[in-house]
Amino acid sequence: MMKALLILLLSIVSIIRADVQSINALKISPMGSVNGGLIIDGTDYRINFLGRSEVQGTTRRFDWPGIQIRLRISNTSFLDVLLQSAGFYEIIVDNQPINSIQMNSQDFTRIASNLDPNTWHNIEIYKKNEAELTSVRPYISLYILIPQVATLKSVRIADQGKFGRFISSKRRIEFVGDSITCGYGVIPPSVPCSGNGPNGAWESAFDNYVRMTATDLAADVTRVSWSGRGMVQNCCGLPPPVMPTLYNQTLGTDAKSKWNFKSWVPQAVVINLGTNDHNGNPAPSLDTFAAGYTQFIKDLRARYANVTVFTLCGGMVEGAFCDAVSKVSSANGAHYVNIPALTSNQMGCDGHPNTYGNRVMADLLVDLISKKMRWPILSRVGSHGPIEFIDRPMNDLPNGLISASSPADCQNRCFARSDCQVWAFDTCGTRCWLKSAASTGVPSICRASAPSLLAQEL
Structure with a gap:
């Protein structure tokens, strides 16, 4: 009798544990019907998130440019997201860009509508701005840059909708850079743009060489980039940190957030730094610059054992600093790409490359990566x-x-x-x-x- 009672008690405990686990699972990934829609939270496994982010409860926080939120859905004619962010985002439906919107709502924003519910759709939400250009507020004659972190809270589709699996590419590339890699100045309201103050509408991580490279090589890419930052010294008297320090962070705006380098391992890393070192006030010596660049390549290889490193220099800067990048690359087994000086029709805001200038950069980089990585170019525009x-x-x-x-x-x-x-x-x-x-x-x-x-x- 006692044995039977003990077995019964153990069974009850097991059931309670199972129920608690089920409840916890629901807390981690809730799914319910609210206002006529099916909702999953921002950390749900069915959301394919590409780029560095920090999980906070059931939300996902991020600030680097080029972050991609990717979903595969069917049985729904719409997709809504609750994304608290002041930044601009490109919306891509079935590989076709359909809209560019600025997220500024505290409620759901309709990302896609009039979808055919009888087929599967791939939806991508592409962050176009770096953290510092998501919110720019004019104050008298000054422009105050206010770094902001975006927060993905939840996603909503129709009640009868289905979430599928968005397939990631097996090719992975990480980009480390400055304003050129961010896509600053790609979309100029006028040329020159100086004097109007920086504006997030001018910057597009979607329209620059990083995304073009990803498209041509059918690769997944992430980027860690911030305007004005250099390898050993920032541009124009801008105080630290420099990019190798920021590179260790999950969030560019939070020095305490430390990135787990094992969570996403690229086969290739592209470094595009040196322009801001050249424009430092004063510029560092070439020996100091070369030593810092060499150390960064060594640090990359310590984190990613089998990584292939590519380096870029040029476009906005020429001469000794690019020569130094070339020599450091050769001495450390990296592959160097020299970017020709931008012509007038390749310039956007403040001397930065426009979409045409970015296309020139992408063409040179894609051809080299394709050869060195033995990745056939699957498509090209x-x-x-x-x-x-x-x-x-x-x-x-x-x-x-x-x-x-x-x-x-x-x-x-x-x-x-x-x-x-x-x-x-x-x-x-x-x-x-x-x-x-x-x-x-x-x-x-x-x-x-x-x-x-x-x-x-x-």
Whole structure:
């Protein structure tokens, strides 16, 4: 009798424990119907979150640019999010950008509507601003930058809606940089923009070289970047911290938040720092700069054992500092990309690259990453239209065989000639064929081609 009673008591305890675990699970990931919608909290596993963030209760806090909130949904015609943030976000539905909005509501914001409920949809919410440009308030003649942290609280779809799994890429790249990597100045209201005060509407992490690189290589990317920061010294008298210090943080605005480097391990890291060191007040010595750069590469390899490091310099700065980056890269097994000086039509706000300037940067970087990582380029949109990795034989122009550095360079050369209707490029070499007419595309190794955008417009 006592044995039976003991077994009964143990069974009751097990049931209570199971119920408590179920309740705790619901607290971690609640799902309910509120105001006619199905809601999950901001930390739910069905939300694919790309980028550094801090979990606080059932919410997720973040501030770095380029953060992506990704969902896969069906059986619903809409998607709402409760996202407390003053920043700008690009909304992408099934790989198509549909809207750019500024989040400033304390209630749900409708992100997507008129969705076909009978099919699955991939939705991406892409953070376009760095923390310091999410809120800019004019005060007399000054502009006060107010760093802000965004908080994802919950997501809502229709009552009968379903959440699926958003598939992440197996290719992972991390970017470390300054305002160029943030996307500052990509969308200028006018040129020059100086004197109008910094504005989050001018900055777009979605329209810059980082996102272009991710698209071309079908890779997942994260970025740790902040305007004005340098490798060993910040720009223009800006006080510390410098980027290697900020790099250790989960939130750029919180020095106490420490990032867990094991939580997301990239195969490649791209460093784009040096412009602000060059513009320091005063600039550091080249030896100091090189020593700091070398140490940062060593620290990266200590955190990510098998990482491949790529470095960029140029565009807004030339000369000794870029030479130093090149030498440090060579000495430490990193792969260097020199960015040509920006031309007038490649500049946005305050001398920063616009979308065209960013496209030039992305083309150079994508080609190098593709070769060194042995990642085929799965898709590409050049400065003058799509690039397809097939051949288009015949119809060569007289003297139409020239040399080019990349598919994008070959495309640019075709676009510059009114008699060029189609181009083809040897991706295993430097040959570029300019053609007078289109032919049927055929699969071929070592080839990229496309009709000229100019020809399509005509």
